[in-house]
Amino acid sequence: MLDTAPGAPAAGHDDRAPASSPLRALAARARHSPLMPLVVLWIAVIVYFALTESRFLTSPNITSMLEQNSVLFTVAMAETVILLTGAVDLSIGGMLSLTSLVIVLGNHGIPAWVVLIMTVLAGGLLSATLNGLPIGLGRMNPFVVTLGTSAVFFGIANLITGGNTEVIDDPKLINAISGDKVGPIPIAVLVMLAVLGLFWWMLRYTYFGRNVYAVGGNPEASTLAGISVARIRIVAFFLLGLSAGLAAILDAGQLSSVAPTSGSGLELQAVAAVLLGGTTLAGGKGGVVGTAIAVLFLGTVHNGLDISGVSSFWQGVVTGSVLVLAVGFDQVRQRFVLNRQVKGTR
């Protein structure tokens, strides 16, 4: 027995050796990621529903869950950027409803691709001018501005349609927007992946992305470093509008119709997902990966409850509770980590 004693500390040493393999480094980073609790919770939910509902972990169900969440997913990416700049947006639902009406122009013989580009650009222009300019150049409070424009957007959409749902009846257009599958993967899912990849890349590898974090983290410091806070916020709202247009197309594709109310409630779902994903209301902290996980987590919960036959009224209760609990949990955790860091440097 005594012979093994000297060997024991050596083995312990090996365990504590620095993570040399990239896999270990990744594991170490993941362990310290603020997203870890959400991922664990998500996996727990998946495991629970997989064990209780046989239909849950099937390819058709997963596909339809993803498709159903593609609209929220797309706008939540851009909403993340808005929150990162230290602003907030409540108009994305109205924006989606209003821009979706552009698609109906396709019923009148305009080529489908032109209609789609027009839809996306219309969203961008609408948001950049009516939200971006007052908030960026006018330095108005984003909450107030977008609360106002939200009502205006919904109102105009209702005025144009008389409150009615418009059916898209041009077959070519329906084909273009409802989209086929590429192999087993629906177009909507590819769009989600592309949007996530694009925003992730942009935040990480462009100066615009760096400046988004800078402006949200410390606007005064950004100004003194020559970064235009107004410009960054206007561009952020332009991107939000583009995503609203894109989401409007995905939405219309699933329903083959557009309605003035199609985006109602989306603004709060989007902000909730962004916050759940770890981006803060104060700005400058967070990212799109967290938002993506949050949207999929919420989608999984709703889908599981649906399959289990739980009343859809419960879904709001669940979403809201999870949001408050998750953000509350995160704050407690942050206070703990921050305390440790601050004290550690003293």
Next chain:
Amino acid sequence: MPLITLRGITKAFAGTVALGGVDLELYPAEVHALVGENGSGKSTLLRVAAGVHRPTSGAIAVDGAEREYHRPADATADGIVLVTQEGSLVLDLSVTENIYVGRLTKQRGRVDWPGMHRKARALLATLGVEIDPQRPTRSLPPDLRQLVEIARALSYDSRVLLLDEPTSALDPQETERLLRTIRALADRGLSVVIVSHRMPEILSVSDRFTVLRDGTLIGTRTRDETDEAWLVRAMVGRDLHRVSVGAPPEKTPQQQPVLDVRDLRDHGGRLREISLTVSPGEIVGLAGIVGAGRSEILETIVGARPRAGGNVHVDGAPVGHGVRAALASGIVLVAEDRKQQALLATRSVQENATLTLPVGGGLLRRRTKETAAALPWLERLGTKYASLEQPIGALSGGNQQKVLLTRAMVLSPKLLMLDEPTRGIDLGAKQRIYEEVIELAGAGIGILVASSELPELLALCHRVLVIREGEVAAELEQHELSEESIVIAATGATQHA
């Protein structure tokens, strides 16, 4: 017998030892200076004494009896009160409400306002000030706010006042008044502990001195045994030679100033037709009391505050409006308030050091290129950090300031503007920054430095402009510079008291 005895206080945070076995005795009727560089453990020691932190080991005794504090209220009950650096006043509440916050006395279910105001007024009078206690705290100047904090601390019938950097936001006159009040409190029998970075003021007011370095006790001495040289050596662990700038650069009549400001005005009306020049290689100081407009001048020159009139030329070429134009023409400002105006606290050292790049704008980030521009400066300034990806918020104040100086220097500026360049940083970093500023001037950069620390201006500047109420009240050449000449010009006094 000492009022309070701290024995063998050790405090560890998540494995880091902030204090290692520190002893401290506080007697009634003394001002006790607690000095040390940033990170030496002064604040932690005060917090242990005030019941904010529980010591990992060690004992606290009051009047010879062992005590264990679980929360600040326990220490307050023993008459020990901490006044923190950050300030804890609610600026929109009245003076009375701030002093008695949470303890308003009631009569028949209603707050007894007249009685409360009377009590507040009397309490403030014992501090030698007359303030209308109904005034909103926001309307008070910084030193009176500090007195309100002290009044609140006294309102707990305290016997021990722990003051963490009470003078850091005050100008020289305000500081002097506050120090007199502190002295008077001690003479009345209170035990006052004061933490400060400013040597002259500590030396002028304190009876005993305790020096901490890296969380350990270096020593406690009485005033008779102490001089500035000993304090500095004990704090830093080595001798610091005094930095001093040499003669101003030779001026030839045909030489163009690097910065030429004419009749500068801002929209708020704070600045009244400011004109000034800085020659290449010249270090020009801006002095003046708090609120005189020093920072506003720098911020208007760099374009962060809109220019309402006048013009700015660099090397004879006019500079357009806005920060971008200023940066492009070679003007850069290292701002006064690190936290509020400069740091991206959660972002990396690398990102903070290169936030001003690229000057012309760009799409794709070039981290390697940025880092290549920043690294030589970070090294030259002796910046200490674990990795370039470390959040800057984890660095000490001095190292943060060095990163921010790097942020300015990567632009290769022609005119470097520094606003309070050494506020809240330790002596070692302070000296390194002084040396660097003098070196940069030697290389031909024009430097404009605003500071409320007179010794700083005297050590660094070839010329000082004294600002009073948004105007250049006096211009002092190097041979005319002294603390007295600056104070006289800054206050408009004819004779210094």
